Each structure stands twice: as C-alpha cells, then as structure tokens.
Amino acid sequence: MKIAIAGAGAVGRSIARELLANGHHVLLIDKDERKVRYERIPDAEWLLADACEVSSLEDAHLDEFEVVIGATGDDKVNLVVSLLAKTEFSIRRVVARINHPANEWLFTEAWGVDVAVSTPRVLAALVEEAVSVGDVVRLFSLREGQANLIEVTLPIGAPCAGLPLGDLDLPLDAALVAIVRGSRVITPTPDEPLEPGDELLFVALPEAEPAIRKAVCAA
Numbered sequence: 001m002k003i004a005i006a007g008a009g010a011v012g013r014s015i016a017r018e019l020l021a022n023g024h025h026v027l028l029i030d031k032d033e034r035k036v037r038y039e040r041i042p043d044a045e046w047l048l049a050d051a052c053e054v055s056s057l058e059d060a061h062l063d064e065f066e067v068v069i070g071a072t073g074d075d076k077v078n079l080v081v082s083l084l085a086k087t088e089f090s091i092r093r094v095v096a097r098i099n100h101p102a103n104e105w106l107f108t109e110a111w112g113v114d115v116a117v118s119t120p121r122v123l124a125a126l127v128e129e130a131v132s133v134g135d136v137v138r139l140f141s142l143r144e145g146q147a148n149l150i151e152v153t154l155p156i157g158a159p160c161a162g163l164p165l166g167d168l169d170l171p172l173d174a175a176l177v178a179i180v181r182g183s184r185v186i187t188p189t190p191d192e193p194l195e196p197g198d199e200l201l202f203v204a205l206p207e208a209e210p211a212i213r214k215a216v217c218a219a
Contacts, residue, residue: 002066003066020041027045028047047060075098096113150201152213175203176201
C-alpha cells in the first residue's frame with residue numbers, strides 16, 4: 001500500500017517506520033529542511049515541500065496513494081492536508097492527528113477526515129483501560145464518533161461469568177469483535193463461556209454503551 005505522511009517530526013517518522021516494517025511504501029512530506037533527513041529512514045521516500053499546497057501534492061503524485069496521514073504538530077495543517085487529499089486527489093482513506101482536544105469537533109468528513117486520532121484522548125483511554133474494571137472505556141472513535149471501539153473488563157463476581165456469549169442480552173447497535181483473555185485473543189462465538197478478567201472489545205454506537213455495561217456487568 002502507498003501511504004503519504006505529512007509531517008516528518010517524531011510522530012511522522014515513528015509511523016513511517018512501523019508502516020515500512022509492515023511492507024508498505026511510505027512517502028514523508030515536510031517543508032522544514034531540518035526534519036527532512038533521508039538517512040533517518042532510508043527506506044522511505046522523502047519530499048521537501050509544503051503539504052498544504054496543491055502543487056506540492058501534485059509533484060508527489062498524491063493521486064497514486066491509497067492513504068494520507070496528517071501527522072504534523074499543527075492541527076490547522078493536518079486539516080488542510082486532509083481536505084486537499086480528499087477533495088483534490090480523492091484519497092480513499094485520510095487519517096489525521098489531533099494535537100489539541102478543543103479542536104476535535106473540526107476533524108470530520110466535512111474536512112476530509114475519515115479517522116481522527118486524538119493523542120490526549122488515546123492516552124487517557126489507555127490509563128482508564130489499565131485501571132477500570134466493570135466499566136465502559138472508549139478506546140477509539142470511528143466515523144466522526146458515530147461509533148466507538150470500547151472495552152469492558154469483566155469483574156470478579158459478575159453475574160454473566162460462566163455463561164455463554166449467546167446468553168448475553170446485547171443491544172442491536174453493538175458488535176462484540178474480540179475477547180482478550182490473558183495472552184490469548186479469542187474470536188467470539190455464541191458458545192464461548194465468559195470468564196472473570198476477560199477484556200471484551202465492542203464496536204458500538206454511543207447510545208448502546210449503557211446497555212452493554214448492564215448486559216456484561218449487571219446481568
């Protein structure tokens with residue numbers, strides 16, 4: 001897959017290394033000469049240019065890429081890159097980094113953003129996930145927050161412990177996508193029995209979250 005990353009700072013470079021390790025073709029774009037250091041990631045393609053200018057993106061042949069990531073430390077830049085990628089080059093998947101939580105409301109499809117990643121929110125979710133048992137923790141928002149990836153850890157003594165998944169009264173707008181049990185990742189099936197300490201990962205609409213908690217922890 002061909003992936004372009006706007007922003008060659010620490011975040012952009014880290015993303016690039018991960019993607020290259022997974023076999024993807026990566027282009028790093030940055031207008032700061034101090035950040036465009038080819039020797040840092042020799043396997044990546046580099047472009048010294050302003051990603052907010054259409055001419056620069058045309059020089060990069062952005063229309064040949066499947067994914068664009070706005071990974072700079074400036075929310076305004078990430079929004080402009082996202083909008084240009086989607087409207088001018090019809091990029092199939094646009095991912096944008098949110099640096100300041102107050103700007104989250106801007107990172108929507110109206111600005112060309114398919115997936116918005118808020119660093120503060122992700123860090124907060126990871127902290128909550130580490131300490132919360134028996135409560136719903138939002139890990140990630142999908143499609144402008146229309147749905148969320150959430151996690152519920154089954155507490156000791158939960159009434160549903162020992163019951164098969166098929167017995168749970170889950171809401172319609174929720175899908176259990178995986179069970180993390182110790183070092184194992186289990187594909188949910190109706191006959192799979194629940195165990196205390198199971199981490200249940202759901203994709204669900206926000207309004208379904210109270211019903212999930214009730215079904216899992218207070219059934």
